[in-house]
Amino acid sequence: MKILAMCLCWVLIFTSPGVLAQQVQTPNQSWDDLRQTLTAGKLRVEKKDNKTVTGELKSISDTELVIERKGKDLKIERQQVKNVWTVAPASRAKRRAFSAMGFAGGLLGGAMIAVGLGFKQCGDSCGDEGAGILAALVALPIAGIYVGYKLAGDGKRTLVYSAP
Numbered sequence: 001m002k003i004l005a006m007c008l009c010w011v012l013i014f015t016s017p018g019v020l021a022q023q024v025q026t027p028n029q030s031w032d033d034l035r036q037t038l039t040a041g042k043l044r045v046e047k048k049d050n051k052t053v054t055g056e057l058k059s060i061s062d063t064e065l066v067i068e069r070k071g072k073d074l075k076i077e078r079q080q081v082k083n084v085w086t087v088a089p090a091s092r093a094k095r096r097a098f099s100a101m102g103f104a105g106g107l108l109g110g111a112m113i114a115v116g117l118g119f120k121q122c123g124d125s126c127g128d129e130g131a132g133i134l135a136a137l138v139a140l141p142i143a144g145i146y147v148g149y150k151l152a153g154d155g156k157r158t159l160v161y162s163a164p
Contacts, residue, residue, distance in 0.1 A: 031078060034161040035060050043067055044157060045076055046083040054087065054154070084161040087154050095152045102148020103141050110140035 044054045045065065053076065055069035065076045065084070113136035117129045 031062070031161070034084060035062075037160060042087040042089070042154070044085040044087050044154075045081060046085075047076065047080045048082045048163070049080075050082075081161070082163050083159060085157040085159050088156045088158070090152045090155040095149055098148040098152040099145045100148070102144035102146070102151070104144070105148075106141035106144025107137075109144075110136040110138075113140070 040057055042054065043057050043065075044052060045067065046052045053067065053069060053074060055067035055074065058066040058068050058073055060066070063078050065078070065081060067074050067076070114133040117132050117136070120129055122129050
């Protein structure tokens with residue numbers, strides 16, 4: 001029993017500084033701090049109705065936040081804003097890696113389709129199969145690059161404002 005109590009005491013001694021050192025960071029809840037820190041860049045805004053909007057910061061005032069989305073300015077009232085994140089773009093290395101994986105997947109799929117079309121009995125004219133082979137070997141890797149690029153994501157989000 002004494003050994004168990006002694007071990008329990010040592011466990012408490014070694015774990016208490018770790019517990020005390022952990023502090024929960026409260027998100028920034030000051031609109032004025034938000035106005036001072038944001039200058040430009042991509043934002044993701046979550047409204048109180050749980051809809052999210054992403055775009056470039058145009059301006060911010062005491063009453064509203066204006067972002068440019070799809071070439072148009074979108075005004076969001078301060079009372080509608082729930083959370084605001086800054087969005088850093090994905091790294092080039094990540095985009096290249098995902099694009100390369102997409103290319104490899106598209107090339108593999110295109111090769112499988114090309115082999116299937118190559119062994120098909122086409123009769124007198126094999127023009128359609130030849131065009132299909134060419135399209136599979138060119139279009140699918142290009143589509144794979146595009147899909148891989150999009151799957152790399154927007155990048156890292158950092159919460160800069162949370163409504164009280």
